[in-house]
Amino acid sequence: MNTSQKPDAVVLGAGLMGRLLACALARRGLRVEVFDAGGPEAEHAAARVAAAMLAPLAESAVTELNVVRMGQHALARWPQLLATLERPVFFQQQGTLVLWHRQDAAEAERLAGQLARTSAALPTLAPAQRLDGRAITAIEPALADRFVQGLYLPQEGQLDNRELLAALAHQMQVLGVDLHWHTPSTPAEVDPGPGTWLFDCRGLGAQPQWNALRGVRGEVARVHAPGVSLSRPTRLVHPRYPLYIAPKPEGLFVIGATEIESDDLSPASVRSALELLSAAYTVHPGFGEARIVELGVQLRPTLPDNLPALRLTAPRRMAINGLYRHGFMIAPALLDAALELVDQDRSPLAERLGLALIR
Structure with missing residues (x-):
């Protein structure tokens, strides 16, 4: 030097x-x-x-309140940080939609209870709103008649x-x-x-x-699905792991994510790919015609x-x-x-x- x-x-x-x-x-x-x-x-x-979702209330189902507070801080700070960059970056703050199939209603109720406890502990965090089928269709017309219950988490966002x-x-x-x-x-x-x-x-x-x-392995699918028109991150209550679908510009979607206690960086397994993609297909059949752009694997740096x-x-x-x-x-x-x-x-x-x- x-x-x-x-x-x-x-x-x-x-x-x-x-x-x-x-x-x-x-x-x-x-x-x-x-x-x-x-x-x-x-x-x-x-x-x-990564999907780069800014979802403190949704993530409260799997993390501590201090991380949720950090997420609240980020929702205000990201627009300020992005404004200092010369190149534009896709950013939206249209909330998160949480959906479930009938067989997972009990798990969904447990999730709703956890989100309610988070909102009670952090009154400045907008609470989840319960949706019926008509309300789901109103905010995501592409999902008309596919789900009869859901939750809407306002304020949450994402970026590219x-x-x-x-x-x-x-x-x-x-x-x-x-x-x-x-x-x-x-x-x-x-x-x-x-x-x-x-x-x-x-x-x-x-x-x-x-x-x-330690490394925690995550696997994410990036697909091109111009026939699918979701306008905000959508999460599906899943019996093994929380699945999300994050719409990005130009018909791209990020679908994830598995979470495996492993430092293995080998390519994604067939089982993980099938689970991610089949779960996305149950949210919207248009994903059946999507093109797989990438099956990404990375290790998240994690403390005990x-x-x-x-x-x-x-x-x-x-x-x-x-x-x-x-x-x-x-x-x-x-x-x-x-x-x-x-x-x-x-x-x-x-x-x-x-x-x-x-x-």
């Missing part, structure tokens, strides 16, 4: 978290260097294989993960970030010295330095409690990890908390949201 051009901040890992942080720091006028094992396409990042990753890569260039693609690096290898911030955002790449991390954390390993040394299945939903909260720590060595936001700080 050329000491005459010593950076103010070094970021390891250019997945979602690393890109957001690098842009935020560079926008403050800092000289920023980024090292990543992959390229601008984020081919090694968990964020590339790959458009966002590309827009952030472009913005880093515009902001003058010094980018080292295809350069896997450890903190020891690129340590810039005590006067410079070093942020480790490598996800599972940080396992040697944060050995509590399935919650994210910021770890301050030394002065001006911060690791950000454990985003698990909630990366896009909680990344703005982690970003804002990290910036508070840079500014004042404490984070009122992290304290308010219940985000773990490890020193």
Whole structure:
């Protein structure tokens, strides 16, 4: 590293978290260097294989209240963050639709009870609304006469993960970030010295330095179904795992997601593909004519409690990890908390949201 051009901040890992942080720091006028094992396409990042749904109430069925609070924070912050990017990114906030078949009514009632408890604990979070068949048809005409009961979760949203990753890569260039693609690096290898911030955002790449991390395998199908016209993320109550269908621009849909305690990165199994695609077909028969664009597999970086954390390993040394299945939903909260720590060595936001700080 050329000491005459010593950076103010070094970021390891250019997945979602690393890109957001690098842009935020560079926008403050800092000289920023980024090292990543992959390229601008984020081919090694968990964020590339994701639906990028912003669904704090829906996710409360499988996570803790502090993650839900982080998701609430993100719903307000994402439009602000996207407004700072030169390239447009698909973003919508038209709520989430939850559906079920008659045989899964008991499981749906359990889910409705959990969502009601979440809304009671967090009164600022809009509660779920019960829908009958007519109401389902009114908000999603393509599902007319297919379901007789459902839930509508207002305020929730989604964005396009790959458009966002590309827009952030472009913005880093515009902001003058010094980018080292295809350069896997450890903190020891690129340590810039005590006067410079070093942020480790490598996800599972940080396992040697944060050995509590594990990978949780997720499998996602991307299909092109121009004959299907869903206008918002739709979740299907499923006996084994919560299935979602997230409509993206130009007739693309992201369908997921399995959740397997494994660090196996081999291609998707036939069973998983059949379950994902057949469940989507039961929501709308138009998926039977869809074209499979991709069956993606990735490992989500996960800590033992399935919650994210910021770890301050030394002065001006911060690791950000454990985003698990909630990366896009909680990344703005982690970003804002990290910036508070840079500014004042404490984070009122992290304290308010219940985000773990490890020193």
